[in-house]
Amino acid sequence: MTRHLRIGLVGAGPWAAMTHAPALAGHPDVAFGGVWGRRSEAAAELADAHGTTAYTGEDGLGELFAASDAVAFCVPPDVQAELAVRAAAAGCHLLLDKPVATTVDDARAAARAAEEAGVASVVFCTLRFAAPTAEWVEAQAGVGGWFTAHAQWLGSLYAPGSDSPFAASPWRREKGGLWDVGPHALSALLPVLGDVTAVTAARGPEDTTHLVLRHATGASSTLTLGLGAPAKAAGVELVLRGEHGSAVLPDGWGDPVVAFRRAVDELAAAARTGRPHPCDVRFGLRITEILAEAERRLRS
Template identity: 55%
Template sequence: MRFGLLGTGPWAGRTHGPALAAHDDVELVGVWGRRAEAAETLATRLDTRAYADPDALLADCDAVAVALPPDVQAPLAVRAAEAGRHLLLDKPLATTVEGAREVTAAVERAGVASVVFFTLHFTASTARWLDEQRAVGDGAGGWMLGRADWFSPVFADSDSPYAASPWRRDKGPLWDIGPHALSVLVPLLGAVTSVRGARGAGDTVHLTLRHEGGASSTATLSHTVPAAASGVVAEVRGDAGVASLPERDESPESSFAHAVDALLSSARGEAPHPCDAHFAESITQLLTQAQSTL
């Protein structure tokens, strides 16, 4: 499948681009970015072509991978879907419900495949764990309680390549790592009926969620913890005991290659991946509700 890459930032350069260039079933036909010089640099490194016009790149490919801020991603995803291109998108899909709905509506109209890169669902160890706990939760009793805590030093550690990201600084951890937490809690505990947020130290956000069927969960999200205090913890509790999320055992580049595989399968007419644009839209809705309570 011929892919175009939209975006030239650290995530595109470290993850999307290398994974696409190395994939046996992908031809990376080109790169477009908002800065022409950055597109030329990345395209040279990936041994492909830089495009000055995103529509010209859409005309030459079958699918796009997007590594752009969410509210730049959403309208470009609509344009790509309208051009009949399959979509490999990043989270969050958009930071407004209207923007996310426009993407899902375009996907439905065009009949294209979509996958959104919720990293834990495409990393071997954590994806396997999520599948196993979903099966347990579907049985008698199910999961009753859950928590998902993401402690990141992005804005406490000046060496992070993502510290210069304006949209992350503006939207904070709720929108950047909140999608990861919700991508664990929602599939395992059920659809969310209510969510409330509270602010903590630095940019920390605490969430409390109520799920269909009576389960409840919490999430704590921060980009300003010291590096020594960083980490990811997630668990669910119920009649089956306690299940804790294992550590990720792959690089983001390897995980992204699995997301490419998922899009290829969906484009061939196999079952849509659970992390499609519709799921991502539901996450944007929850984040919007949480934001309104802060």
């Protein structure tokens, strides 16, 4: 592989414009190869802003894959899963967004495609790449002896007066906080408490979901997840309690552009060494399996 990893971006929405595109354009070891978007106007506007090429349509997608060593995705999860299969088949390493998909079959197909093609993958769970929170997760995993944990991830995307650019996202409206912020909580809890062995779920107000999880270490955790909280009720907290006392997730995740650049670096390292990243597409598949089981419990 050359020093400059050629990375294309699939997606031209608000999160791509805020995070992915500036991170790729400003990375010293990346050649930002282009932007593909379902809407040609959005793709052209984002590509022009960062001095790269816009691609649209089926032919454009294939051209972007052919011109790239890796592809970063910023599209709805089930669109992402389908396109990730095609990118892997074209030999591109995968820099995926969370969640990988909202069905187990789709996530499994993406994981299988990456394995069969022998490409590296990283799922951009922000907590695992923002320096303060990534270091905290690693430190708590090393401490061990945790007894229980509580995570609360409440957003106010749908509160009166909200001006969030993500409030109009159809997949978030359909799937709610369970699928949007649930991956954040699980990305921090699983490395510390171990895999999930049992799931209980209950509905709360609006789109809020309450989960009780049993982990392979014997610890338990509770999660409160939602996007429809009142503005003054919104917030994020994660507290661990165990034989050494308690530990609280640091406030603030820093600049997401910086965190995304770290994800790029770690994808490049995985591609160069052949060593799977701990937050790869298989980890994304496991998160999808847990959330799908929670959704099944809610329906029953």
